[in-house]
Amino acid sequence: xxxxxxxxxxxxxxxxxxxxxxxxxxxxxxxxxxxxxxxxxxxxxxxxxxxxxxxxxxxxxxxxxxxxxxxxxxxxxxxxxxxxxxxxxxxxxxxxxxxxxxxxxxxxxxxxxxxxxxxxxxxxxxxxxxxxxxxxxxxxxxxxxxxxxxxxxxxxxxxxxxxxxxxxxxxxxxxxxxxxxxxxxxxxxxxxxxxxxxxxxxxxxxxxxxxxxxxxxxxxxxxxxxxxxxxxxxxxxxxxxxxxxxxxxx
Numbered sequence: 001x002x003x004x005x006x007x008x009x010x011x012x013x014x015x016x017x018x019x020x021x022x023x024x025x026x027x028x029x030x031x032x033x034x035x036x037x038x039x040x041x042x043x044x045x046x047x048x049x050x051x052x053x054x055x056x057x058x059x060x061x062x063x064x065x066x067x068x069x070x071x072x073x074x075x076x077x078x079x080x081x082x083x084x085x086x087x088x089x090x091x092x093x094x095x096x097x098x099x100x101x102x103x104x105x106x107x108x109x110x111x112x113x114x115x116x117x118x119x120x121x122x123x124x125x126x127x128x129x130x131x132x133x134x135x136x137x138x139x140x141x142x143x144x145x146x147x148x149x150x151x152x153x154x155x156x157x158x159x160x161x162x163x164x165x166x167x168x169x170x171x172x173x174x175x176x177x178x179x180x181x182x183x184x185x186x187x188x189x190x191x192x193x194x195x196x197x198x199x200x201x202x203x204x205x206x207x208x209x210x211x212x213x214x215x216x217x218x219x220x221x222x223x224x225x226x227x228x229x230x231x232x233x234x235x236x237x238x239x240x241x242x243x244x245x246x247x248x249x250x
Contacts, residue, residue, distance in 0.1 A: 002086045002087055002088045003015070003086075004016050004074070004076070004084040004085065004086050005062070005084060005085045005086075005087070006076075006082055006083075006084050007055045007058070007082065007083035007084065007085070008082075009054070010058070011058060011062065011085065014082075014084070016074070016076035016077075016078060016082070016084055017076065017077055017078060019077045020077070020115060020116050020117065020118045020119050021074040021075055021076050021077060021084075021115040021116070021118070022047075022048075022075045022076070022077050022081055022115055022116060023044060023047035023048050023074065023075040023113060023114065023115040024044075024047075024072055024073065024074045024075070024114050024115035024118065025040050025043055025044040025047075025072070025073050025114060026040075026070055026071060026072040026073070026210060026211070027040050027070070027071070027174075027210045028068070028069075028070055028090060028210055028211050028244075029063055029064070029068065029069040029070070029071060029090070030068050030090075030244055031065075031066060031067070031068070032063075032064075032065040032066065032246055032247075033244035033245055033246055034063075034244060034245070034247070035174075035175075035178065035210070035240075035243045035244050035245070036174045036175070036177075036178050036210070036243075037060075037247065039174040039177060039178070040174055040210070041056050043114075043172055043174060044056075044073055047075070047113045047114065047115065048075045048083075052083065055073075055083045056073075059071070059073060059085050060247050062085060062087065063087075063247075064087070067089070068089070068090040069087060069088065069089060069090055070088050070089070070090040070091065070211060071085060071086065071087050071088060072085070072086045072088060073085055073086075074086070074115070075115070090211070091211070093211060093212050093213075094134065094212055094215060095212075095215060095237070096215055096216055096217075096218045096230075097134045097135055097148075097151070097207050097212075097215040097216070097217055097218065098132065098133040098134050098135070098217070098218050098219040098221055099128070099133055099134070099135050099136070099137050099148065099207065099217055099219065099220055099221060100127070100128035100131040100132075100133035100135070100136050100137065100221040100222060101136075101137045101139070101197060101220055101221065101222055101223050102124065102127070102136055102137065102139075105138075105139055105140055105141040106138040106139060106140060106146055106169070107120050107124070108120065108121070108138070108169075111146070111169035111170060111171065112169065112170070112171060112172065113171075114171055121136075121149040121150065122149075124136035124138075124149045125149050125150065128149070128221075131221050131222060132221060133219070133221040135148040135149060135150065135151055135207060136148065136149045137149075137197075137220075139196075139197075140168075140169075143196045143197070144168065144194045144195070144196060145164075145195050145196060145197060145199075145200065146164060146168055146169065146170050147164070147170050147171065147173075147207075148207045150209055150211075151207035151208060151209045151212075151215075152170065152171065152173035152175060152176040152207065152208050152209065153170075153176075153195075153205070153206075153207060154176055154179060154205070154206040154207075154208055154214075155195065155200055155203050155204065155205040155206065156203055156204040156205075156228075156232065157191065157193075157203065159188070159189060160188075160189040160190065160191045161179075161180070161183045161188050161189070161190050161191070162190075162191045162192065162193050162195075163176060163180060163190070163191075163192050163193075164192065164193070164194070164195075165192045165193065165194050166192065168194065173208065173209070174210060175208045175209055175210050175213065175214075176208055178243065179208060179214070179236070179240075182239065197220060197223060197225055198225060200220075200225070200227065201220075201225040201226060201227070202226065202227070202228045203227065203228045204216060204227070204228045204229065204230050204231060204232060204233070205217040205227050205228070206230075206233060213237060213240040213241070214233055214236050214237050214240055215233075216230030216233040218230075
C-alpha cells in the first residue's frame with residue numbers, strides 16, 4: 001500500500017492507522033483519462049457526510065497525466081477523521097472472472113459504504129484465490145446473490161439487463177450505474193431481481209467494477225452451476241473502454 005498524502009488545506013506526507021478507513025473510493029486512471037469521476041466524488045462525499053470539494057479539486061490536480069493508476073481517497077479512522085489520498089499504480093486487469101461461492105453469508109457490517117469492511121473483504125478474496133478463483137461471492141443468509149467482494153452483479157435474462165433490487169444491501173456501484181444508464185439510452189430493457197445462484201445458471205453474468213470494467217463470469221467455483229456464454233460482453237467492454245475521458249469532460 002502506498003504512503004498516504006494527508007489533507008490539511010493542502011497535501012502533506014503522513015500516516016494513518018492500519019484500521020480500515022471510515023470511507024474510501026477508487027477509480028482507474030489511464031493516460032490522463034477516467035470514467036464517472038463525478039459519480040465517484042458524489043459517492044465518496046455521501047459516505048463522508050462532509051464537504052470534500054476542496055480536497056477533491058486537489059486530488060484531481062495530483063493525478064498523473066501519463067501511465068495507469070488506481071488512486072484511492074479515504075476518510076481515515078483517526079481522531080478527528082482526516083481525508084487522505086493514496087496514489088497507487090494500477091494492478092494487472094483481467095477480462096473474465098472466476099467466482100468462489102463461500103458457504104457463509106455476507107459478513108459485512110456496512111454493505112452500502114465502501115471502506116469499513118475492506119479487511120474482511122480482502123480476507124474473502126484471499127480465500128477465493130486459494131480455491132482457484134478471482135473473486136468471492138456475497139449472498140444473504142437465505143441465498144440471495146448480492147455482489148462480489150469487490151464487484152457488482154449484472155446479469156442477462158433473455159434481452160433484459162438485470163441488476164439487484166435497490167433495497168438489497170449492496171454498494172451503490174458507479175460502474176453498474178454507468179452500464180444501466182447506457183442500457184436505457186440504447187433502449188435495452190432493464191430489470192431488477194433477487195436471484196439465487198441457480199437462477200444465474202446458464203445466464204450471461206457479469207461482475208463489474210471501476211478497475212476491471214466488465215468481466216463475464218466463467219465459473220462458479222465449488223458449485224454444480226455453470227454460467228452462460230458471454231455473447232454480449234465483448235461489445236459492452238468496447239463501449240466501456242471508449243468511455244474514459246479527461247477530467248474536464250467527466
